[in-house]
Amino acid sequence: MPHFTEDDVRERLKAVYDPEIGINVVDLGLIYGIDLEERDGKTDVLITMTLTSMGCPLGPILMEEVNQALSDLPNLGEVDVNLVWSPPWTPDMMSEEAKDELGIW
Incomplete structure:
Protein backbone atom coordinates (compact mmCIF):
# COMPACT_ATOMS: atom_id res chain seq x y z
CA MET A 1 0.00 0.00 0.00
CA PRO A 2 1.57 3.35 -1.02
CA HIS A 3 2.27 5.91 1.68
CA PHE A 4 0.54 8.52 -0.47
CA THR A 5 -1.98 8.52 -3.28
CA GLU A 6 -2.21 9.75 -6.85
CA ASP A 7 -4.43 12.55 -5.53
CA ASP A 8 -1.66 13.57 -3.08
CA VAL A 9 0.78 13.79 -5.99
CA ARG A 10 -1.68 15.75 -8.12
CA GLU A 11 -2.23 18.24 -5.27
CA ARG A 12 1.54 18.77 -4.91
CA LEU A 13 1.88 19.29 -8.66
CA LYS A 14 -0.59 22.17 -8.45
CA ALA A 15 2.31 24.14 -6.90
CA VAL A 16 4.23 23.92 -10.20
CA TYR A 17 3.35 26.84 -12.46
CA ASP A 18 4.11 27.44 -16.10
CA PRO A 19 5.92 30.77 -15.70
CA GLU A 20 4.89 32.05 -19.13
CA ILE A 21 1.17 31.39 -18.64
CA GLY A 22 0.89 31.63 -14.84
CA ILE A 23 -1.30 28.54 -14.44
CA ASN A 24 -0.27 25.33 -12.69
CA VAL A 25 0.66 22.26 -14.74
CA VAL A 26 -2.33 20.25 -13.50
CA ASP A 27 -4.95 22.83 -14.47
CA LEU A 28 -3.13 23.46 -17.75
CA GLY A 29 -3.68 19.79 -18.58
CA LEU A 30 0.05 19.05 -18.93
CA ILE A 31 -0.08 16.03 -16.59
CA TYR A 32 -1.14 13.00 -18.61
CA GLY A 33 -0.53 10.33 -15.99
CA ILE A 34 0.66 9.57 -12.47
CA ASP A 35 1.79 6.03 -11.68
CA LEU A 36 2.83 4.85 -8.24
CA GLU A 37 4.86 1.72 -7.59
CA GLU A 38 5.69 0.33 -4.17
CA ARG A 39 9.27 -0.96 -3.95
CA ASP A 40 11.41 -1.77 -0.90
CA GLY A 41 9.17 0.20 1.47
CA LYS A 42 9.26 3.29 -0.71
CA THR A 43 6.90 4.58 -3.37
CA ASP A 44 8.31 5.39 -6.80
CA VAL A 45 6.44 7.97 -8.89
CA LEU A 46 6.28 8.13 -12.66
CA ILE A 47 4.82 11.36 -14.03
CA PRO A 87 -1.12 13.46 -27.83
CA PRO A 88 -0.09 17.07 -28.43
CA TRP A 89 -1.29 19.56 -25.86
CA THR A 90 -4.19 21.83 -26.79
CA PRO A 91 -6.06 24.47 -24.77
CA ASP A 92 -9.02 22.05 -24.62
CA MET A 93 -7.02 20.04 -22.04
CA MET A 94 -7.15 22.86 -19.49
CA SER A 95 -9.48 22.77 -16.51
CA GLU A 96 -12.53 25.01 -16.60
CA GLU A 97 -10.89 27.21 -13.94
CA ALA A 98 -7.80 27.70 -16.11
CA LYS A 99 -9.90 28.50 -19.17
CA ASP A 100 -11.87 31.06 -17.14
CA GLU A 101 -8.67 32.63 -15.83
CA LEU A 102 -7.27 32.98 -19.35
CA GLY A 103 -10.59 34.05 -20.86
CA ILE A 104 -10.86 31.00 -23.13
CA TRP A 105 -14.43 30.04 -23.94
Whole structure:
Protein backbone atom coordinates (compact mmCIF):
# COMPACT_ATOMS: atom_id res chain seq x y z
CA MET A 1 0.00 0.00 0.00
CA PRO A 2 1.57 3.35 -1.02
CA HIS A 3 2.27 5.91 1.68
CA PHE A 4 0.54 8.52 -0.47
CA THR A 5 -1.98 8.52 -3.28
CA GLU A 6 -2.21 9.75 -6.85
CA ASP A 7 -4.43 12.55 -5.53
CA ASP A 8 -1.66 13.57 -3.08
CA VAL A 9 0.78 13.79 -5.99
CA ARG A 10 -1.68 15.75 -8.12
CA GLU A 11 -2.23 18.24 -5.27
CA ARG A 12 1.54 18.77 -4.91
CA LEU A 13 1.88 19.29 -8.66
CA LYS A 14 -0.59 22.17 -8.45
CA ALA A 15 2.31 24.14 -6.90
CA VAL A 16 4.23 23.92 -10.20
CA TYR A 17 3.35 26.84 -12.46
CA ASP A 18 4.11 27.44 -16.10
CA PRO A 19 5.92 30.77 -15.70
CA GLU A 20 4.89 32.05 -19.13
CA ILE A 21 1.17 31.39 -18.64
CA GLY A 22 0.89 31.63 -14.84
CA ILE A 23 -1.30 28.54 -14.44
CA ASN A 24 -0.27 25.33 -12.69
CA VAL A 25 0.66 22.26 -14.74
CA VAL A 26 -2.33 20.25 -13.50
CA ASP A 27 -4.95 22.83 -14.47
CA LEU A 28 -3.13 23.46 -17.75
CA GLY A 29 -3.68 19.79 -18.58
CA LEU A 30 0.05 19.05 -18.93
CA ILE A 31 -0.08 16.03 -16.59
CA TYR A 32 -1.14 13.00 -18.61
CA GLY A 33 -0.53 10.33 -15.99
CA ILE A 34 0.66 9.57 -12.47
CA ASP A 35 1.79 6.03 -11.68
CA LEU A 36 2.83 4.85 -8.24
CA GLU A 37 4.86 1.72 -7.59
CA GLU A 38 5.69 0.33 -4.17
CA ARG A 39 9.27 -0.96 -3.95
CA ASP A 40 11.41 -1.77 -0.90
CA GLY A 41 9.17 0.20 1.47
CA LYS A 42 9.26 3.29 -0.71
CA THR A 43 6.90 4.58 -3.37
CA ASP A 44 8.31 5.39 -6.80
CA VAL A 45 6.44 7.97 -8.89
CA LEU A 46 6.28 8.13 -12.66
CA ILE A 47 4.82 11.36 -14.03
CA THR A 48 3.87 11.40 -17.70
CA MET A 49 3.56 14.97 -18.88
CA THR A 50 3.86 17.25 -21.87
CA LEU A 51 4.61 20.91 -22.47
CA THR A 52 2.52 23.53 -24.24
CA SER A 53 4.92 23.36 -27.20
CA MET A 54 7.84 21.23 -28.33
CA GLY A 55 10.06 24.30 -28.39
CA CYS A 56 9.27 25.32 -24.82
CA PRO A 57 12.61 26.39 -23.30
CA LEU A 58 11.25 25.89 -19.77
CA GLY A 59 10.94 22.09 -20.00
CA PRO A 60 13.98 21.29 -17.84
CA ILE A 61 12.93 23.88 -15.25
CA LEU A 62 9.39 22.51 -15.03
CA MET A 63 10.69 18.95 -14.71
CA GLU A 64 12.96 20.02 -11.82
CA GLU A 65 10.06 21.83 -10.16
CA VAL A 66 7.96 18.65 -10.42
CA ASN A 67 10.71 16.78 -8.55
CA GLN A 68 10.89 19.54 -5.93
CA ALA A 69 7.12 19.58 -5.42
CA LEU A 70 7.13 15.88 -4.54
CA SER A 71 10.34 15.82 -2.51
CA ASP A 72 8.74 15.81 0.93
CA LEU A 73 6.19 13.05 0.33
CA PRO A 74 6.55 10.30 2.98
CA ASN A 75 8.75 7.36 1.95
CA LEU A 76 9.25 8.75 -1.54
CA GLY A 77 11.40 6.58 -3.77
CA GLU A 78 12.48 7.58 -7.26
CA VAL A 79 10.65 10.24 -9.23
CA ASP A 80 10.79 9.91 -13.00
CA VAL A 81 9.29 12.44 -15.39
CA ASN A 82 8.42 11.04 -18.79
CA LEU A 83 8.08 13.93 -21.24
CA VAL A 84 5.82 13.01 -24.17
CA TRP A 85 4.52 14.84 -27.23
CA SER A 86 1.62 12.58 -28.12
CA PRO A 87 -1.12 13.46 -27.83
CA PRO A 88 -0.09 17.07 -28.43
CA TRP A 89 -1.29 19.56 -25.86
CA THR A 90 -4.19 21.83 -26.79
CA PRO A 91 -6.06 24.47 -24.77
CA ASP A 92 -9.02 22.05 -24.62
CA MET A 93 -7.02 20.04 -22.04
CA MET A 94 -7.15 22.86 -19.49
CA SER A 95 -9.48 22.77 -16.51
CA GLU A 96 -12.53 25.01 -16.60
CA GLU A 97 -10.89 27.21 -13.94
CA ALA A 98 -7.80 27.70 -16.11
CA LYS A 99 -9.90 28.50 -19.17
CA ASP A 100 -11.87 31.06 -17.14
CA GLU A 101 -8.67 32.63 -15.83
CA LEU A 102 -7.27 32.98 -19.35
CA GLY A 103 -10.59 34.05 -20.86
CA ILE A 104 -10.86 31.00 -23.13
CA TRP A 105 -14.43 30.04 -23.94
